[in-house]
Amino acid sequence: MSPSESVFEAVESRDTTKVAALDIGSNSFHLVVARINAGSVQILHRLKEKVRLAAGLSEDNVLSDEAIERGLKMLQLVADSLRGFEPDSVRIVATHTLRRAVNARAFINAAREVLPYPIEIISGVEEARLIYQGVAHTNHSDGRRLVADIGGGSTEFVIGEGFDPLICRSLQMGCVSYTNRFFADGGLKAKNFNRAITAAKQELEMIENRYKQLGWSQCIGTSGTIKTLFSLAQRDKSNGHDEPVTLKSLRNLMKSFIEAGHTDKLTMPEISDDRRGVIAGGLAILIGIFESLGIDTLQYSPAALREGVLYQMEDELKHTDIRERTAKSLATRYDVDTDQANMVLTTTLSLFDQASGDWKFKNKDFRAMLGWAALLHEVGLQINSRGVQRHSAYILANVDMPGFTQEQQDLLATLVRFHRKKIKVAEIPEFQLFDSNAVKRAICLIRLGALLNIKRQEAFLPEMKVNASKHALTLTFPAGWLETKPIMSADLQQEILYWKTLELELVIQEN
Incomplete structure (x- = not known):
């Protein structure tokens, strides 16, 4: 046996668990596959696809057949990546668009034919909490931090300290919805930006006082939209180091967008083809966030919702x-x-x-x-x-x-x-x-x-025996106990009638 064949013979192997998290977002679907080894989450594989579910949501909150079909096509790719995974090792969460869609069940029922794993529609507050967990487990910070995540249909805000979120909110503004609302024809005019920024600041009125009162020492942005804006704001830095984004840098970026005049002319290499069409809406929202909350600087974190889901799965595997x-x-x-x-x-x-x-x-x-x-x-x-x-x-x-x-x-x-x-x-x-x-x-x-x-x-109840069958449950009490408890006996007889409403039978007897 050669040294290369025997080199690992004396190395103890660790128990590892393979897990996966899928984020069904309003703009993109993100899949992360990881293994949990010695309490550490190690990313093995990522898959991301623009689906733009939010673009298929009507004013009446009906998700179009075309949007559903785009989503199902992406889920087929996911199914290939998840083949062989146990049900308990996969978690799929859906966010803003499926929260709002009145026909979300139609999508989920169709998805069940493609993926053998349940899809959970999580609340905006829960989405915010999970985003914070993703950031908290991958970014060290002393003191409080504000985390903002601009999605396709909603934007989440969390102030937390350490691993504990203190306040979580989700607001109805996203890069897809704002682009459709203010930049639908692709034109990038100053008046459109000003309207979009004002709309974002109006939305932020609901949280700004509370958030400013709590305060923070660091602001972190997540999501693909903020990543792109962060990269664009860095492109003129001469020292090669990542520096925080400021309101001035965002305003300069907006000026360059307006000079370009149309989304088709946003040819900067930092903007991918699938991001180009919605980046203006995201920029307006981020400027609104800076101005409303009085943010000085913002750093970018690549960890977000799916990483938060993975870390919660890791916590649950440790029985917390x-x-x-x-x-x-x-x-x-x-x-x-x-x-x-x-x-x-x-x-x-x-x-x-x-x-x-x-x-x-x-x-x-x-x-x-x-x-x-x-x-x-x-x-x-x-x-x-x-x-x-x-x-x-x-x-x-x-x-x-x-x-x-x-x-x-x-x-x-x-x-x-x-x-x-x-x-x-x-x-x-x-x-x-x-x-x-x-x-x-x-x-x-x-x-x-x-x-x-x-x-x-306490100690009121005697030892009881319980026997269940398909449509019935039998409670057996010690002989004579019910005779000494006439009110309880009467309550149980009434309960027998209540159970019939559910087409189930309750049988009460004594030894």
Whole structure:
């Protein structure tokens, strides 16, 4: 055996995990494939394609057939790159355009035929948080930093410190939407830039005071648009070093665009062919950001949403889940009775563990979602004890919940909404990632968890046996226990009637 053949024989191999993240953006689709080795994320492969979904979104928020077809064509390329990946090692997130599109489900259903992985439509706040995670894990900074990401349809803003985002916002302005709105014919006139900058500053009015109050010591920009603008602002630097972008350099850049007169004449090598058509809208937005927030300088970071997704996957592989922190934060904010919440949690998860084998909850999130629903089912008590299930559901459906996708947040709100009283089947949403029958069974389990602890007394419940079949669940109590608890017995009989609404049977018996 030659030295080259034996050189690695004594080297210990490390366990590695291969993961992938796909960002379905309004302008581009970005795929990143990486391996996780010793807690480090190592990028193996990148794939980027301009799709411009946002350009196919009508004023009525209908995504055109042509835009859908462009997206599906790109997903076919992605499918080739992801062949052989396990479902848990791939995460696909969709942003602004699919958040707005009324026919987003049509795209997702068609995508399912191309890619065997679920697509999650994430909220703007969650997008901002993930962008910050990508920056925080790849850029060292002392003190607070402001991160801005100009996408095709929205722009995200985060102020954070270390790995912790302090405030996250998403505003409805992007390089594609602003180009369509202010530079549709390709003309680059001063009046068009001024209108676009003013529109951006009007949008920024919603956040500027709060952001200025928090403050930051460093400003970082991400996204392809900011990368291009950063490179253009650097082109006249004689020292060869990257220097921060300033408002003056951006204003000079706008002047050169106006002198060119049309996007077709933007022939600078820093502007790619597919970026040329939308760069003017991005420049106007960035100038508006500088002027509204009083930014002195901006640095560029190549890490963004997909890297943030990868690092969160790495965190989850180490069994740290930011959703736990979110749930705890909400419980504190809304002064939840934690003793009661933990009793409901214990009972609900015990029921789940005993029933899950026969009820086949295929999505691994159900147990965690039931746990969080149990912990947070009474957040609405701060509004009113009457109709607490409705108040709690409203809070959970509308509050910012870092770490939760929109579907997960909707499921959480649904479980809490129907944890007591009547079940209105027509009000149960249709989920993309969660099977409808499994959702109904999960509702039943949290209802039982809450009902069995309605006395709010520790050690009140006896040992129970749980048996599940396809359409039924049987609770077996110790002989004579129900006779000593007539109110609980009556509540359980009423619950049997509620379950029939979901076409499920609850059987109550004693040994």
